[in-house]
Amino acid sequence: MGTGSDDDERSFFSEAPIRPAAKARTLDEKPHYLGHRDRLRERFSAAGGDALPDYELLELLLFRLIPRSDTKPVAKALLSRFGTLAEVLGAPVGLLQEVKGIGPAVALDLKVVAATAQRMARGEVRGREVLSSWQQLLDYCRSAMAFEEREQFRILFLDKKNALIADEVQQVGTVDHTPVYPREVVKRALELSATAIILVHNHPSGDPTPSRADIEMTKEIIDAAKRLGIAVHDHIIIGRKGYSSMKGLLLI
Template sequence: MEHSNRFEEQMLPLFDSSALAVDADEAEATTLPQGRLPSYIKDHRARLRERFMSGGAFAIPDYELLELILFRSIPRQDVKPLARRLLDQFGDFNRVVTASPERLGDVQGIGQAVICDLKILEAAAQRMARAKVMQRQVISSWDALLDYCHTAMAHRETEQFRVLYLDRKNTLIADEEQGRGTVDHVPVYPREVAKRALELNASALILVHNHPSGDPTPSQADISMTRKVVAALEALGITLHDHLIIGASDELSFRSEGLL
């Protein structure tokens, strides 16, 4: 959704009577004249970058980490108000980065440059987490596998269904999204899951889907679907190792819960 008063296009005076009452770093978003950045913004950016480089991500709060990203997207404005606005809208850093382009576009001040940079950051985070589990035995990298699933799925606003395909040594050979759905449902086709396992010569697999509500408790539909997948795989001599439901901060394992 496009806004006529985008952050990078907003025409406001650099100083007014209300702005004089707040710290320069907290000043409202302002479109700056061409030329040099005002010293208060330039110095703030330099201090923030230095603090990040010396202390890492743990040395700065979420809104300042967002500022560092927004510096790249919006080079000529005070972006602190926009960083705070994003956190107010979505709740935390992860939810900002994983928000859909449509919802990001609804936030005042967000244009295509910001959306693109946030989606690049999301893709990079998922790519890095995925690299820690692909072509590795899931037993020895189980924690990394859970981290990857949470990175990829925990903050999505709709359900997503993935299948992790394993070879005879339980090495992860493929990670594929099988479907996307609504806030509380995603279509799953057991025959298609089994067919794809044969195509990949997989010996076992793990089902993974998320609950946008944040509660990983399985529904009766989740349990029924899992049983249908088990039946389709057993006919082919393929094992279902587990079905993971990813919540906002934790996950549920069907095998650990005695549901497999």
């Protein structure tokens, strides 16, 4: 017969719940996210990208870039940081890498996707009559410039049928200023045999409202181009949330 302390000890162990040992994953057991990936691919295949929210479309993209991990938290973290799918793809490599799960290789791959999307958007307007494809033109300019950290001054050169001949970034400036030289703009238009141009630049601040300097510079280019028979159809300012048209605002 045991002592009281022995009885207490037996009682403690007899009443303690038996906890099952942690289940080890077998070699044949698949990670939980693989089934999710298959289901998401099936939904995309059946209904297309428009049926998926931004985070799921971004997940699909990340499947290839991050093959051995659950990409849903990464996709949601990217959207939480930058806002929209367009802003994720437009974000600089350095900022992308600040998001947990995004290393240098994945950040670079996302920029490759962004460059591919821009190339596709440019293909939608190249060689077409630009003034009748205005929305495609705006979509292209926004994808190319809206999320740049510095100001870019871009010129779209058009032929006599207003089809796009060339699209060139003429100057890159600071966060709030880009030096523009009217003579250089007109000179390049003559080199390309362009009969019309559209001026485009971005405001990294996000606000596309034209500044007084923007308006004055545009009028100088219009005056210089007019003397040589080159029309300036518009000056578009691109911001993260929209755009402004100087012609639409009756500023030119």
